[in-house]
Amino acid sequence: MNPLSQRLRNAESSVFAAVARRPPSGFIEHATIRLVFVSFIAFASATFVPGTIGKLFWILAFTAMSVLTLFLMILIWRWIMGHILWKVRNRLIVTCLLLALAPILLFGTLISIASYVFAGQFGTSAAMTGIDEDLALASHRSDAIAHLPLSILTNETNFGRAGEHNVAHVWEDGTLHTLTPHAASTQPPASAPASPFATPAPPAWLHPGFSGLVAADGKLYLCAAGGAQTDSHSILVLESTPFGEEQVTTFATGLGSLNISPGIGVHTSLGANYTEDDKKKIDDEDDHAQFAVGKETGKGEMKDDDGNVVVIAKADGNAVKPVFTIGKPGTPKTPHLHKHKTDSDLDDEFNSFTSLHGGTLPPAHNSFDWPVFASSPLQVYSWKTGEKVGAWMMIQSRPSLLYKRLFSNSLEVGSFIRIALAVTAATFGILELLALLLAIGLIRTITASVADLYFATRQIETGNLLHRIRVKRRDQLAALATSFNTMSGSLAELMVQQREKDRMQNELNIAHEVQNNLFPHTPIGLPGLELYGICNPARTIGGDYYDFIPMGTAQVYLALGDISGKGISAALLMSSLYSAVRVYLQGGNKKSITAITPNAAPALAEPLPSPGKLLSLLNQHLYSSTQPEKYATLFLASYDSATRRLTYSNGGHLPPLVLCSDGKVTRLEAGGSVVGLLGGMEYKEATVQLNPGDLLIAYSDGLTEPEQDGIEFGEDRLIEVIRKNRHRPLPAIANYTVQCLKDWMGDGEQPDDITIVFARLT
Numbered sequence: 136m137n138p139l140s141q142r143l144r145n146a147e148s149s150v151f152a153a154v155a156r157r158p159p160s161g162f163i164e165h166a167t168i169r170l171v172f173v174s175f176i177a178f179a180s181a182t183f184v185p186g187t188i189g190k191l192f193w194i195l196a197f198t199a200m201s202v203l204t205l206f207l208m209i210l211i212w213r214w215i216m217g218h219i220l221w222k223v224r225n226r227l228i229v230t231c232l233l234l235a236l237a238p239i240l241l242f243g244t245l246i247s248i249a250s251y252v253f254a255g256q257f258g259t260s261a262a263m264t265g266i267d268e269d270l271a272l273a274s275h276r277s278d279a280i281a282h283l284p285l286s287i288l289t290n291e292t293n294f295g296r297a298g299e300h301n302v303a304h305v306w307e308d309g310t311l312h313t314l315t316p317h318a319a320s321t322q323p324p325a326s327a328p329a330s331p332f333a334t335p336a337p338p339a340w341l342h343p344g345f346s347g348l349v350a351a352d353g354k355l356y357l358c359a360a361g362g363a364q365t366d367s368h369s370i371l372v373l374e375s376t377p378f379g380e381e382q383v384t385t386f387a388t389g390l391g392s393l394n395i396s397p398g399i400g401v402h403t404s405l406g407a408n409y410t411e412d413d414k415k416k417i418d419d420e421d422d423h424a425q426f427a428v429g430k431e432t433g434k435g436e437m438k439d440d441d442g443n444v445v446v447i448a449k450a451d452g453n454a455v456k457p458v459f460t461i462g463k464p465g466t467p468k469t470p471h472l473h474k475h476k477t478d479s480d481l482d483d484e485f486n487s488f489t490s491l492h493g494g495t496l497p498p499a500h501n502s503f504d505w506p507v508f509a510s511s512p513l514q515v516y517s518w519k520t521g522e523k524v525g526a527w528m529m530i531q532s533r534p535s536l537l538y539k540r541l542f543s544n545s546l547e548v549g550s551f552i553r554i555a556l557a558v559t560a561a562t563f564g565i566l567e568l569l570a571l572l573l574a575i576g577l578i579r580t581i582t583a584s585v586a587d588l589y590f591a592t593r594q595i596e597t598g599n600l601l602h603r604i605r606v607k608r609r610d611q612l613a614a615l616a617t618s619f620n621t622m623s624g625s626l627a628e629l630m631v632q633q634r635e636k637d638r639m640q641n642e643l644n645i646a647h648e649v650q651n652n653l654f655p656h657t658p659i660g661l662p663g664l665e666l667y668g669i670c671n672p673a674r675t676i677g678g679d680y681y682d683f684i685p686m687g688t689a690q691v692y693l694a695l696g697d698i699s700g701k702g703i704s705a706a707l708l709m710s711s712l713y714s715a716v717r718v719y720l721q722g723g724n725k726k727s728i729t730a731i732t733p734n735a736a737p738a739l740a741e742p743l744p745s746p747g748k749l750l751s752l753l754n755q756h757l758y759s760s761t762q763p764e765k766y767a768t769l770f771l772a773s774y775d776s777a778t779r780r781l782t783y784s785n786g787g788h789l790p791p792l793v794l795c796s797d798g799k800v801t802r803l804e805a806g807g808s809v810v811g812l813l814g815g816m817e818y819k820e821a822t823v824q825l826n827p828g829d830l831l832i833a834y835s836d837g838l839t840e841p842e843q844d845g846i847e848f849g850e851d852r853l854i855e856v857i858r859k860n861r862h863r864p865l866p867a868i869a870n871y872t873v874q875c876l877k878d879w880m881g882d883g884e885q886p887d888d889i890t891i892v893f894a895r896l897t
Contacts, residue, residue, distance in 0.1 A: 170203040224582030255509020265386040270346040277361030277374040340521025351518035387494025391532035396490040398525030584612035600627035643675040667865035668892040677888035678705025696769040746771040746784035747820035757811025766812040784820040786810045796828030831894035837887030
């Protein structure tokens with residue numbers, strides 16, 4: 136971390152410490168604190184610094200605020216996850232809410248959108264239905280007129296039934312007759328406005344059976360054509376009714392507000408010389424430009440009166456004005472500004488009409504009575520060409536108006552359906568609330584068990600192993616709580632056992648130290664003789680025993696024993712045997728026993744007992760003081776340095792070996808049975824003459840009996856190992872021999888105590 140960053144962090148820690156708050160930690164928190172500072176400085180500088188530098192400060196301020204907003208959102212999310220949603224209960228409740236409310240919100244949104252669209256389409260459909268009904272009536276009248284004699288039609292009484300705004304144009308064998316409800320003659324009155332349909336001959340596209348809205352002279356008309364044909368006589372009747380704001384208001388009654396406006400669209404073909412790339416190029420040069428419908432030349436091209444192909448037009452008020460032209464056919468496709476024409480010229484050229492508006496949107500009945508907007512294309516035909524002119528019908532209504540219109544013929548049924556829907560919605564809401572409450576209740580049963588487990592684990596963590604969870608239910612979580620109680624009980628028992636084991640281990644460690652102190656540790660100062668022994672118990676304490684007991688300045692007693700069994704009982708018997716040997720050697724044949732000091736030479740008041748005699752005494756002592764199954768193997772020997780003679784007796788122990796300097800091996804087998812098993816035993820003894828370089832090897836069965844793949848280490852392998860190392864120091868020979876045995880055993884557990892004693896003449 137660089138020094139500047141370290142100083143910033145120290146300053147932040149000081150500020151938070153002054154307000155008794157936890158200092159920030161982590162990159163996001165440090166960055167947020169620094170962005171707040173940078174934003175404040177940038178806004179302050181941007182406020183007081185004018186010009187370009189001030190603008191740069193504004194950019195810096197808004198950039199810092201954008202990044203700061205992102206970091207704040209991350210910190211808020213972390214706080215929510217770490218505090219509110221840390222508990223399992225809150226997470227499960229949020230999960231249930233998401234599972235329950237998300238489908239409801241999505242389905243409700245879908246229903247709302249669909250209802251809005253359907254409501255709008257219903258409104259436009261209702262308005263279109265009114266127009267279609269009037270057109271159907273006009274079609275029937277025009278057909279009726281076409282099949283009546285003209286003399287009857289000139290009677291005002293008969294035609295007056297067509298409606299006061301209706302005008303009928305009748306072309307009989309090429310002769311025009313105009314019928315109105317205001318006059319009985321076949322000609323309109325002089326004061327009546329000129330009709331756009333009063334042409335000497337009908338347009339070529341008009342045919343019997345036509346009905347629809349027609350644009351002529353900037354206005355809309357409801358038109359329907361009928362006709363009759365005989366061999367020598369033909370009649371074509373066009374009935375027209377002005378379609379203005381009065382009619383629009385009539386159709387908007389009960390729906391709201393209704394608007395009919397001319398539309399601007401793209402003609403279906405622009406000709407081979409003009410491509411979509413041309414349209415895009417011109418559109419890019421004028422953002423307000425839109426492709427308009429023009430007049431075709433027969434080659435798929437749209438031309439104005441000057442021969443220019445009009446491809447771009449723009450709405451200007453209520454008229455459609457051409458803006459760009461590409462020129463006459465065959466000229467380069469370079470747009471140039473077209474001169475604007477008058478509205479009347481454009482009305483005539485594009486057969487457009489003035490937008491119509493009718494009806495008003497009433498106030499809302501309630502908070503949910505929102506406005507509904509919808510639009511629908513309207514088919515309007517040009518009187519001169521018969522082509523469709525783009526037009527749109529737009530409606531603005533409310534659900535309450537559409538509801539009344541839908542059930543206008545059965546209001547009682549509509550009220551019943553509304554009440555039924557409200558009751559159904561309320562029932563579903565209650566069921567959803569009950570389901571949510573049940574889910575929260577189930578969640579609480581789960582989270583309560585989790586909370587109990589969490590509290591119990593904290594109690595176990597503090598060492599309160601007696602804490603138990605109260606089990607109130609019979610479910611899987613209750614079984615888990617029961618298992619936890621069982622586990623904590625077992626853990627408490629294990630802790631008690633562990634403490635007892637530790638106590639016993641401490642006692643065993645003390646016993647090991649005491650037993651280890653019984654073995655000789657100081658060199659025996661006997662001329663011409665080296666002594667060394669080692670004992671590795673299989674457990675903390677063992678039953679193997681060896682001792683070197685100096686008897687004056689020229690004699691020493693050697694003892695090596697192996698107690699039956701292992702562990703504490705063997706160690707206690709070993710201690711008893713150790714004490715008995717020392718007592719008998721110190722007191723001779725006397726019955727009194729005085730204190731014994733290890734490694735100290737006892738005073739010789741009387742001649743010492745021989746090894747055989749001593750074994751007999753020890754056998755009787757163990758036989759009378761131990762259980763029948765307890766016994767020991769024991770090898771005793773006394774060595775006189777003046778004569779270099781070794782007198783020994785072997786009580787059931789593995790025969791020690793004398794590895795002579797010339798390589799010969801002598802086994803010391805004289806003696807008798809094991810010690811302490813049978814009473815009144817006598818033990819033989821023998822004497823061996825030792826020479827300089829001879830090596831005495833005494834060992835327990837733990838040195839030769841360990842196996843590898845069913846094969847024992849054995850006496851021969853032991854002799855071979857020692858023979859190869861006989862000239863090394865005795866501690867080195869002992870340690871090397873034990874290491875060879877461990878290598879032989881491998882990773883297996885040591886089966887028995889390992890004891891070995893060396894005595895070498897120098």
